[in-house]
Amino acid sequence: MEMVSTMDQENEVRECRNVVCMRGIVKHFPGVLANDHVDFELREGEVHALLGENGAGKSTLMNILAGLYRQDEGLIEVNGKEVKFNSPRDAIAAGIGMVHQHFMLVPSQSVTENILLGLSEPRFRLNLPHYDAVVAQMAEEYGLHVDPRAKIWQLSVGEQQRVELLKMLYRGAEILIMDEPTAVLAPSEIDDLFVTLRAMTQKGKSITFISHKLHEVMAISNRVTVLRKGKVTSSGINIADTSRAGLANLMVGREVVFRVDKNEQEPGDVILSVDNIHAENNKGLKALNGITLNVRAGEIVGLAGVAGNGQRELADVITGLRKASEGQVIIGGEDITNLSPKAGIRKGVSHIPEDRTHVGTAPNLSVTDNVIMKNYTEEPIGKGWMVNDTAATKYARELKKAFDIIVPNVHTSVRLLSGGNLQKVILAREISKKPELLIAMQPTRGLDVGAIEGVQRLLLLQREAGSAVLLVSEELEELLSLSDRIYVIYEGEIMGEVADGDIEKIGLMMTGMQMEDIRLQGEKSNE
C-alpha cells in the first residue's frame, strides 16, 4: 500500500480501463537493464503482439506479469485493481496464464497430470479417470485435440502446446501470454494455432503474443507494442495503422536488410555424401529413416524442417556422436560411418552444435581451453605429450581479436560470457580450422540482429573459401537467403530438394508432403 502512495506522487495517475495495465516497469538483472520504465496495456478480447528482438526485454516483461519475476519498480493493474504477484500462483489466481517458449510440462507424466499440477483440487487422492474425462471434454470445447492419458514425451510439439493452453484454460485463465508460440511449429500448425487463438478471443479471452517475426504479428494481432533494448518504442498501435517495414524500423532502430548478398559460384566436388542413414533418438525411437543427401565444396546446403524431425540426430550421425543402424556417411571419399568423432575431426569436419552450453563448450574452463578443444594435440599448441600454454594463450588472443570476442581476458571462464560471445567462441574454434565440411546447427538462434549478420557473413565466407556447409535452421528466411539448395526433413525422411527457393513448396514439405505429391497436385490443378 505504501508503494501505491509514493507512485501517486511520482507518476501521474491514469485510470486503467483495460484488463491489464503495466506502468513504469523497471527490472534489473546483474549487468543488464532488462526493462526500463515499460508501459503495457492489454484490452479485453484482443490479441496484442509484443514485438522485439532477442534480448529486448519482452519475455522479462511477461514473466513479471506472470509472477515469475518481481519488478524493481512500477505497478501492475489487472481489471482495474492493483496486484502484487509473489509467485506464478498469484498470477494464475488473478486469471493470468503464461505459455512459455520452453514448455513447462513434465515429460514422464500424462496430459491430465500435467494439467492438474499445482492445483488445490483434488485434495489428496488422485482419481485420474475422472479428471481424464473432464480434460477430454474441455479439449473438445476449445478444439484442442489431445489424448488426456498420453504421456507428454509421446506427444508432438504442437500437441504439447495444446496441453499448455488447456492447462491455462483449466485454471480459468482469462488473460493468456504466449511466448514465441510459433517458433516450434510447422506452417500448417501455426495456422491451426491462429484459428484457436481467434476462437479464444471470441470467448472473451485476451491474449498477449510475444514474437520477433513480423509477418506473424501482422497476421494475428489487433494491436502491437514494440520493445527495443528494454524500452518501448511504440505502444499499442493498431496493426491496421502500421506496415511491416515500419515495425521493423521500430524494432531494430534502423532499416533492416532482408537479404544477404551472395555471389554466384560453381560448387566443386561432393564432400559429404549421406546414403540411406537410419538411426534412433535418445528415447530409442526411430529418428532417421533412410536419409540421403550430399553437400559439395563451395556451397551452402540448407536443411529445413520443424525442430525435432531428426535434424539433431542427422548432425550427430555425420559427426560421429551417434551410431547409425544402417547406411553410410562418406566424407571426402572416405567411409566414416560409425567411427568416433575424432575420425570426422581428422577429415576436416567442423561442427557448430545446436546446444552451445551443454555440448559446444565447457562452462568452467577458460576461453583458451575452449578454443583449443579440437587442436590441442597439434603443433604448436600440442608439443609432445604437453600442451604449450604460451602457444595456446597466443592462439586464443588471436581468435579473440579476429572474432571480436568481448571478454576481459582469455583466462575467463566461458560461463561468464553472453550468448552471442559464446557463439563467437564456438565459431572461432570451428571456422579457424578451415574446415572441409561445416555442419552448422541453428547458428544464429538467440542472437541479436547485429550478431546474426556477423554469423551469416562468416558462413558465406566459408562458402567462398570452398568449404562444404550444411546449414540446419528453423528460420526459413535465413535458409532462403544463405543456401544454394535446400533439403526439407520431416519425421526422419527427406521430403525433397528445392533449388529455386520456392517457399510454398518448402512449407508443404515441412508438414510431411513429398515433393512428388506436390508436383502431382500442381499438375492436377493445372489441368
Next chain:
Amino acid sequence: MSESMTSNISPKGRFPFKLKIEPRLKSPSGWFSSMLSFLAVVLALLVGAGIIAAAGGEPWRAYAHIARSSFGSVGVFSDTMVKAIPLMLTGLACTVAFRMRLWNIGAEGQFFLGAWGASLVVLAPILPEETPQWIFIIVMSIVGIAMGAIYGFIPGFLKAKLNVNEIISTLMLNYIAVEWNNYFIYDKWSEGGFQMSKVFPRNAWLPRLADYAKEIPEFRGLTVHFGLVFAIIAAVVVWLILYKSQWGYEIRLIGDNPKAAEYAGIPIARNIILVMSLSGALAGLAGMSEITGVVHRLQGHISPGYGFTAIIIAWLAKLNPFAVLLVSVLFGALILAGREIQPSGVPTMIQGVIMVFLIASDFFMRYRIYFARRKEE
C-alpha cells in the same frame, strides 16, 4: 538471465538495508578463495568445539593438545609427517579422480590392496629375505601400485562399460578389501595365531631418518621415512599430468563437460578406466609406503580412514597437488593427536564439519552478497 536472483531477506522489516545476492560476473581472485577456505576451517573448528563441549569434553584443551602433540617438537612433527605421507598419496589419488568428476571413494580399499600387494612380495614370497633393499623397494612399489591400480580399474571398468555408479562400487570394494586382508592376517599369513603377519625383514623396510642416526645424531628417533619422497614425486607427476599434459587437458574437459569432450573427439570410456586406475595406483602406493615404512607387517588396523580423509584433503586443496601436500600435514596432525583425544570420534567429526563449511563457502565464490540501501517504499 534465468540464473540471476536478487533476494529480499525481510520484505516487511523496517531495516533500511536489504541483502542482495547476485551471481558473480567475474571469477574472484585466488586470494579471496584462500581466505574463504581459511575462514571455513576456522568456523568449522568453532562449531566442532561446540559439539565437543556438548558431549562433555573440553574443546580448547583438546585443540591445544592437538597442536602440542603434533607440532610441539621435531620428534612429534616427524610423527605428524609419518601420518601425513599416506594422506598425501591418497589425497593425490582423489585429486586425479575428482578432476574428472569421478567420485573415487575407494582410496581406502585401494590403500589396503596396495599394502597387501607389498606384503605379497615378502610373504608369498616373491623375493627371498636376503634380497638387497633397493630391489625390495622397487618390486614392492611395483606390486603395491599394480594392486591398487587393479582395484581402481574394476570400478572404472564397471563405470565405463556398464554404467555402474562409481561412488557405490568403490565403497563396496572398500569393505571387500578389508575382508580380503582379514582373511590373510587371520589365516594364510597369520603369525602364531595372532591376527598379523610376521615382521618383514629389515631389507624390506623403507629407509627412515632414524636409520642414519649414527652419521647424523639429530636424526635419532625421527620416524619420517622414504615414503615422503614418493609423495613429493607423485605430487609433481600429478601436477604435470593434470595441468601441463594433453591427457590432463582431456581429463579437465571431461570433468567439466563430458558431452563437450565427446564432441571434441575425446574417448570418455577409456579415460574413465585410465583415471580410475591411476587413482588406484596412487592409493596403492600409499598402502605400500605405509606397510613398508611404518607398520613393517600386514595387520588389521593399518588405516584410521586415510582414504576417506583424502576426500576432504583433495577438496580443501582445491585439487592442487602441491596444496594437497600441505593440507595433508594439517590432517596428519589431527589424526596423530586425535588418537589420544576423548571422545574418540572427534577427528572424524571435525573433518565432517570442515567439509560442510568448505562446500558451503563455495557459494561465496559464485555469488556476490552485499547490503543495498532499501528504496523508500
Next chain:
Amino acid sequence: MNLAIILQAGVATGTALLFATLGEILTERSGILNLGVEGMMLLGAMTSYAMSNKFGNPWIGILFGMLAAGLVSQVHAFITVTLQADQVVSGLSLNFLATGISLVLGEGLNSLVGVPLIPKFDIPLLSQIPFIGDVFFAGHSALVYVGYLMVPLAWYFINRTRPGMHLRAVGEYPSAVDAQGINVFGMRYFYIFVGGLLAGLGGAAISLAISPGFFAEKTTSGQGWIAVGLVIFAQWNPIRAAFGGYIFGALRRLVLDIQGPMLLLGFANPFYYNPYYGFFLKMLPYAFTVIVLIIGSREANRKRVGSPAALGLPYIRGQRGL
C-alpha cells in the same frame, strides 16, 4: 540351515535397509541425491539407543533417533537447495559429519545394559499360515510390521496422490512445478527431511531391534551405502525396494548360517572346516550390491527408465525468496 529361518531373519534384517531405501527413494524423487544415508542411519541408531535408555521407552528412543537424523539431513538441504552446491560432495560431508557426531556422542554407549528394545510379537491368525506365517508374521519386532505397511503406502503416495504427483514432477522438471506456484525449494527441504527421518528409523531398527546395541561404525557397517545402491536397483519404486531390502537381509543371514553345517549340497563344507573362509562370505553382501547395480543399470538402459531427470541438479530460478 532352515530356509524359513533364513528368510525370517532376512525380513527382520532387511527392514532397516528397507526404511533407509524408502527414505532415499523419496529424497531422490524430489531431485536430490543424498549420499549421507550411512551417517544418518548411524546417528539414528546412536540417538535412539541412548534415548531409549534415558527414557526407558524404545518408542521415544525411535522418535529421537528419527528426529536427529532428520535434523542433520537439513544441513544437506541447506547446502544443496539453498546454496546450490554439488550434491555428491555435500552428501559425503554429511556422512562424515553425522558419523563423527554419532561417534562423539555415542562414546560409551556399548557398555549400557538392559536398554528397552522394540517388542516382538506374532500376528494372530496370519502367523498360523504354514511357512509364510513363520517367515513374515511370527516373532518379528513391531518395526518389521511397520515396514510391511510402509511399502504399499509409499507406493500409493507416490503414484496415486496429489502430493505424490508433485513429488514426481519436482524431480523430473522443477521449473514446470515452480511455474505452477509450488515451492520447489520447500518441497526439496521436506523430502530431504523425510529421507532423514526414514534413515534414522532404519538406524533405530538396527540398534533397538535387529542387533541391539551401539558398536560405533560397525552398527551400520555400510548398510546406508547399500541402501543408496538399492535405490538404483529399485528404479525408484518402493515395491522393488522391498524386494531388494529383504533379499539383502536374507543374504546377510545366509552368510552366517552357511558356516554351520558340515555338508553343503552334499559336499564337505569348506566354511565349516576353515572358519576363516568366512571372510569371503562376508564380502558377499558388498559384492552382491555391485552385481545388483550392474543389473539395475542394464535394466534401466534397456527399458530406458532412468533416474529422475533433475536428480543431482540444483534448481536456480529468476527470483526467489531466500
